[in-house]
Amino acid sequence: MEIGSSALLFLLALSLVFTFGTAQNSNPTASSCSNDRGNFTAGSAYETNLNAVLSSFSSIAANDYGFYNLSIGQTPDQVNAIALCRGDVQPDVCLSCIDNATTEITSVCPNQKEAGIWYDFCMLRYSNRSIIGVLDRSIVIQLVNPSNVTDAASFNTALNNMLVDLMNRASSGGSLRKFATGNVIDPVLQPIYALEQCSPDLTQEDCTTCLETTLSVIPGCCGGRRGAQVILPSCFVRFEMERFFQEPTNETTSNSNNNNNTSRIIIAVVVPVASVAIIIVCVYFFLRARKKKEIVESYSSRANITTNNSSDEVFPLAKHEDSFSEPYPR
Ligand SMILES: *[C@@H]1O[C@H](CO)[C@@H](O)[C@H](O)[C@H]1NC(C)=O
Ligand SMILES: *[C@@H]1O[C@H](CO)[C@@H](O)[C@H](O)[C@H]1NC(C)=O
Ligand SMILES: *[C@@H]1O[C@H](CO)[C@@H](O)[C@H](O)[C@H]1NC(C)=O
Numbered sequence: 342m343e344i345g346s347s348a349l350l351f352l353l354a355l356s357l358v359f360t361f362g363t364a365q366n367s368n369p370t371a372s373s374c375s376n377d378r379g380n381f382t383a384g385s386a387y388e389t390n391l392n393a394v395l396s397s398f399s400s401i402a403a404n405d406y407g408f409y410n411l412s413i414g415q416t417p418d419q420v421n422a423i424a425l426c427r428g429d430v431q432p433d434v435c436l437s438c439i440d441n442a443t444t445e446i447t448s449v450c451p452n453q454k455e456a457g458i459w460y461d462f463c464m465l466r467y468s469n470r471s472i473i474g475v476l477d478r479s480i481v482i483q484l485v486n487p488s489n490v491t492d493a494a495s496f497n498t499a500l501n502n503m504l505v506d507l508m509n510r511a512s513s514g515g516s517l518r519k520f521a522t523g524n525v526i527d528p529v530l531q532p533i534y535a536l537e538q539c540s541p542d543l544t545q546e547d548c549t550t551c552l553e554t555t556l557s558v559i560p561g562c563c564g565g566r567r568g569a570q571v572i573l574p575s576c577f578v579r580f581e582m583e584r585f586f587q588e589p590t591n592e593t594t595s596n597s598n599n600n601n602n603t604s605r606i607i608i609a610v611v612v613p614v615a616s617v618a619i620i621i622v623c624v625y626f627f628l629r630a631r632k633k634k635e636i637v638e639s640y641s642s643r644a645n646i647t648t649n650n651s652s653d654e655v656f657p658l659a660k661h662e663d664s665f666s667e668p669y670p671r
């Protein structure tokens with residue numbers, strides 16, 4: 342009886358860890374409809390080409406670097422599209438995400454010649470101009486966790502050092518993949534997990550320029566926060582206090598000096614402890630959440646966008662995944 346219920350509790354705990362560890366929002370994170378780049382009309386050649394490009398993604402052959410570019414038609418009705426998956430996403434999940442993006446983008450941006458949509462796992466952009474190999478910083482989307490870390494000075498220093506390191510690693514990643522992840526623990530034991538990625542068709546210089554822009558935005562929007570994303574058309578950065586990306590299988594990370602035995606021991610110990618902690622936290626926040634349902638909403642309401650074209654419609658659409666995996670206490 343006693344053992345039975347603890348075993349059940351343990352299984353429940355494991356399933357929570359699993360759910361939380363892999364939970365990702367399948368809704369878009371943000372979208373951008375570029376009104377200043379022109380509109381197309383129903384029945385136009387541009388619309389035909391756009392639909393052809395978008396439907397082509399559903400039959401595209403998977404590759405293991407998650408970057409796809411397609412062009413259909415002749416100028417002035419040519420449609421150029423780029424789809425890019427986050428560097429840790431498996432090919433099947435990548436294609437599923439892109440597939441979702443192709444249907445969603447036409448409902449979010451019904452008549453724009455240029456648009457983009459972003460998800461946790463992938464992004465999709467299209468335009469009548471050539472966009473392959475072109476650095477684009479025309480919009481800056483910021484998604485900010487309203488909760489703050491305990492020791493901002495310590496956190497920000499460690500975060501900034503890691504972000505610069507990841508920028509250098511991502512930008513030197515080669516023409517198929519410009520992606521880097523890492524994690525560190527700051528001097529007061531606050532964990533930081535971060536990820537940076539450029540569209541791999543950018544040059545190393547353009548990737549660096551793009552990521553420098555995201556990094557320059559962070560102190561103003563996101564310093565001392567428990568998590569944030571800064572998204573530009575050509576690159577993005579994200580950090581959180583818990584792991585939100587897959588462990589790289591064959592890539593050096595900032596703390597890759599653990600050997601296998603150590604990792605196994607840590608997993609064996611941490612999982613049950615973390616499970617119990619998560620249950621306690623869940624119960625606590627479940628009770629709290631009944632009074633403060635608006636907390637979950639506040640992540641997206643703090644989202645902030647700047648564009649160079651004031652008439653662009655840019656929507657931060659989704660609640661951040663962490664509104665799921667981590668309730669935000671005040
Ligand atoms: C894209 O469309 C816009 C608006 O119709 C137009 O001004 C621009 O010249 C087009 N660009 C190309 C490369 O065709
Ligand atoms: C394009 O259409 C949107 C509405 O869908 C409108 O707000 C915008 O002004 C249009 N842009 C141009 C250049 O006509
Ligand atoms: C695509 O959408 C379906 C239906 O909403 C969802 O179940 C699936 O998880 C989505 N795929 C990805 C990779 O988000």
Ligand SMILES: *[C@@H]1O[C@H](CO)[C@@H](O)[C@H](O)[C@H]1NC(C)=O
Binds near residue numbers: 487565670671
């Ligand atoms: C976090 O810190 C910022 C700036 O220091 C402050 O404006 C904000 O209210 C804080 N957020 C919370 C939830 O305490």
Ligand SMILES: *[C@@H]1O[C@H](CO)[C@@H](O)[C@H](O)[C@H]1NC(C)=O
Binds near residue numbers: 410411473542
């Ligand atoms: C984009 O697609 C074209 C046509 O398939 C291909 O030749 C080109 O190499 C691709 N560019 C990149 C950067 O992947």
Ligand SMILES: *[C@@H]1O[C@H](CO)[C@@H](O)[C@H](O)[C@H]1NC(C)=O
Binds near residue numbers: 591
């Ligand atoms: C890891 O990558 C290196 C080159 O980047 C390669 O030589 C090696 O075989 C890879 N190892 C595994 C286990 O995939």
